[in-house]
Every structure is written in structure tokens, then in C-alpha cells.
Amino acid sequence: MFNITKLLSIVTLLIVWQFASIIGDNTVFPSLLDISINFKEHLIDGDLIKNLLITLKRVLITFFITLFIGIVFGILMGVSKRVNDALDYLLVLGLNIPALVIVVICFIWFGLSDFAALLAVILNKVPIVIVNIREGTRTIEQKYMQLAKVYKVGRKEVLFKVFLPQIYPYIMASTRLSLSLIWKIVLVVELLGLSSGVGFSISMFFQFFDITSILSYSLAFIFVIIAIEYFVLKPLEARINFWKN
Numbered sequence: 134m135f136n137i138t139k140l141l142s143i144v145t146l147l148i149v150w151q152f153a154s155i156i157g158d159n160t161v162f163p164s165l166l167d168i169s170i171n172f173k174e175h176l177i178d179g180d181l182i183k184n185l186l187i188t189l190k191r192v193l194i195t196f197f198i199t200l201f202i203g204i205v206f207g208i209l210m211g212v213s214k215r216v217n218d219a220l221d222y223l224l225v226l227g228l229n230i231p232a233l234v235i236v237v238i239c240f241i242w243f244g245l246s247d248f249a250a251l252l253a254v255i256l257n258k259v260p261i262v263i264v265n266i267r268e269g270t271r272t273i274e275q276k277y278m279q280l281a282k283v284y285k286v287g288r289k290e291v292l293f294k295v296f297l298p299q300i301y302p303y304i305m306a307s308t309r310l311s312l313s314l315i316w317k318i319v320l321v322v323e324l325l326g327l328s329s330g331v332g333f334s335i336s337m338f339f340q341f342f343d344i345t346s347i348l349s350y351s352l353a354f355i356f357v358i359i360a361i362e363y364f365v366l367k368p369l370e371a372r373i374n375f376w377k378n
Contacts, residue, residue: 163345172349180334185353188323188330191247192316195254199311202259204304207266217267227260232318240326250322258315262307269303305370309362316358 147165154162163171175181210217210224236253243249273296286295297304323332331350338346 171345184331184334191319196315199255199258203262207263211267211270232257245326254318265307269300273299
């Protein structure tokens with residue numbers, strides 16, 4: 134649905150940026166026209182598409198692995214006090230170790246490889262998903278579970294029609310949160326130790342203080358993430374929430 138407020142916020146941001154480019158240094162605040170021309174050059178004549186696909190592949194791999202592990206262990210820790218007690222300190226440790234430390238250690242242990250990069254991202258983001266899912270699991274209405282037990286509903290039906298629907302909002306929140314965080318950390322990992330992808334390209338542009346190209350590459354990936362949000366996540370959320378109606 135058309136939302137005038139969202140449109141006004143975007144237009145306001147563009148106006149402010151354009152005004153800053155006019156009164157400021159054009160090399161620091163390139164105009165919208167300069168960014169558009171630069172974006173077109175990288176899109177047609179450069180390696181923007183190639184590097185974008187490489188980074189997107191890394192993001193999707195780490196995203197699905199992180200989400201799967203986080204949901205499984207989040208549910209286990211939410212329903213079992215024994216499992217929660219066994220893993221709670223490890224979870225706290227994982228939440229508080231700086232991402233940079235994990236990235237550097239993985240690169241030292243496994244070399245400057247895709248495996249090390251993807252492992253670093255997964256290790257850094259899995260604890261966040263686990264916490265969200267664990268807290269969601271703890272909010273489940275036990276009366277529905279007891280009612281299903283009374284009527285001898287099968288385990289499969291209980292899982293998919295009683296248990297999981299109650300934590301769908303937490304799963305969707307974890308999905309959005311992990312996706313937004315993962316693509317950012319993937320760029321950092323590429324910048325620090327890889328030789329391909331959007332992050333690597335941005336590091337090259339940084340060496341030449343090419344802010345226009347940095348913005349072009351960043352905007353391209355932001356557009357992709359926005360497209361995933363509106364064409365994948367929102368329809369999926371609407372579909373899985375049908376049980377509320």
C-alpha cells in the first residue's frame with residue numbers, strides 16, 4: 134500500500150544529501166547525479182554484478198545455516214532446563230566475544246578462505262538467533278499443548294499446528310535481524326581477508342578515497358536486501374500467520 138510518510142522520509146533524506154553535496158566538498162558528498170552515473174558505469178562496464186552475486190551467495194549460505202542452528206538450539210534451550218543450563222554460559226560467551234576477534238581467529242586457524250569467513254559469520258550470529266528463539270519458546274501457552282495432549286493429537290500436528298505457530302513472530306524477527314546483521318558482517322569479513330565480493334571492492338575504493346564508488350556498491354546491496362524484505366519476507370510472514378485469523 135502506498136505510504137506517503139515513507140515517501141516523504143526518503144525524499145527528505147535525498148534533499149538533505151543533495152544540499153550537502155552543493156554546499157560541501159563534492160568528493161566527500163557526491164551529488165545524486167554523480168552517484169547515479171557511477172552506479173551505471175559499475176553496473177554496465179564494471180564488476181558490480183559479479184561481486185554482488187559473490188557476496189549475496191555468502192550471505193545466503195551463512196543466513197540459512199545460522200537460522201537453522203539458531204532455531205534448533207533455541208527451541209531445545211527453551212523447552213529443556215537441562216540443555217539450557219549446559220549451554221547458557223557458552224551462549225553468553227558467544228554473545229559477548231567481539232565479531233572482529235572471531236573473524237581474526239578464524240582467518241588465523243583456517244587461512245584466508247571462504248570457509249574461514251563463513252564460519253566466522255555463523256559463529257558470531259548464531260547466539261543472537263538462539264536467544265530470540267529461546268525467549269519465544271518460553272512464552273508458549275502450555276494450555277494449548279495440554280489440550281492437544283488431552284485430545285491425543287499426533288506429535289507432528291502438535292509441532293506444526295500448535296507449537297511452531299506460537300513462535301512464528303520470534304522466528305520472523307530472528308530472520309530479519311540475522312539477515313540485516315549477516316550481510317554487514319560479511320562485508321567486513323570480505324574487507325579484512327578475502328579477495329572478492331562487495332566488501333573487497335569497497336576496500337579497494339577506500340584506498341583511493343573513491344566515496345562515489347563506495348556509495349554505489351553499498352546502495353546496490355541495500356537494494357537487494359530491501360527486495361528480499363518486500364518480495365520474500367513480507368509475503369512469507371503473511372502466509373505463515375494465517376493461523377491467527
